[in-house]
Amino acid sequence: MRVGVAGGLAVERTLAVMCGAGVLPALVAERARAERWRVVAFTFDGATDLSARVARTIPSRLREFGPILTALKDEGVSAAVLVGRFSMTDVLHTGTSTADETALSLQGRAGSRIDSRLVDAIIALFAGVGVEVLDQRRFLGDLVPEAGCWSRRAPTADEWTEIRRGLTLAREIADASIGQTIVLRYGAVVAVEAVEGTTEAVRRGTALAGPGAVIVKATARAHDYRFDTPTIGPETVSAAVAGGAAVLAVEAGRVAILDRQAAARVADTAGLSLLSVSDAG
Structure with missing residues (x-):
């Protein structure tokens, strides 16, 4: 007392x-x-x-x-x-x-x-x-942005097609408690996150896909924020850039971006499109 x-x-x-x-x-x-x-x-x-x-x-x-x-x-x-x-x-x-x-x-x-x-x-x-x-968002809610593009380059029409497909698939694997991240190239799934975590899945996926991969991270529909706030930050963005990815998209209002300005600067060094996306696209 x-x-x-x-x-x-x-x-x-x-x-x-x-x-x-x-x-x-x-x-x-x-x-x-x-x-x-x-x-x-x-x-x-x-x-x-x-x-x-x-x-x-x-x-x-x-x-x-x-x-x-x-x-x-x-x-x-x-x-x-x-x-x-x-x-x-x-x-x-x-x-x-x-x-x-x-x-x-x-x-x-x-x-x-x-x-x-x-x-x-x-x-x-x-x-x-x-x-x-x-709920972690009591302390971290301001790090979870709504829809927006944080890099200078926005996705192309073809990349938007892959982003929408990736968002659907990432939600499905999250619902199944497998992981939260999908890496695609030309519509094909080249990597699915499991226990290794997002950044390692990005490294593995971009190595398999080659330049131009689209990476999407989303959450389960019933995700419990008492246990985890899904997050990316400059480290994940750097891994995407190193792997030659074209897009790194996260689910708007559901996935946090740490140090968003620094992450955007890293994305801009390589023309990576970094954004938060919703169903509306």
Whole structure:
């Protein structure tokens, strides 16, 4: 408890930021602090050092959920945000012989390590200790643009045909919990994202397609933003440029673009069309 400005008692809210790799955990921590949250960072493999931005940092492992639940209770956490890149390869490689009892129970309840039931199981696990998992867009909503072209070059008519096809296909693979990104060339699908992530799928797809590939990233229709905000940024754009892609399109209002101005500058160096697209095109 702490003393409020009027002399009364005010409850201090504590937010747990479950930190994967990338820049998003630091951004969420800073924005949460601006909203007067006390922030505790649970840092997983690949997470950056947030010690200067948070009240406490707790190194954590995917295979050890028991200590995480204990820390949530000890720190008085009332809400959590899961943010950053969590390697699905690491999830798949976590053996049952090294997982603790809570992690094994979580896997048993989910029945899968990669589909939506895992999300539901994690949310239920946190709810059991009084912690609500928040929608990431509470802190990141301004990074998710509506339809628009962010590069100097707009798509050609032929590229728009591939973008529309790619948007439909990307939604379908997302609905099936396969991935979110499709790479096309001349109407043919040359790569489908799986557990490797968007940037690696772009590298693989453009290597197979050759110059002129069209890349489209979209979300499942029932995508749960408590677990993930689909994102691209300058790194993904750089991979598309390096592979000679012609277009990188993401679903408007559903996919975030980190550092949009920097991403557009990278796109413009190679004439890549970078845009957010809706059904209307």
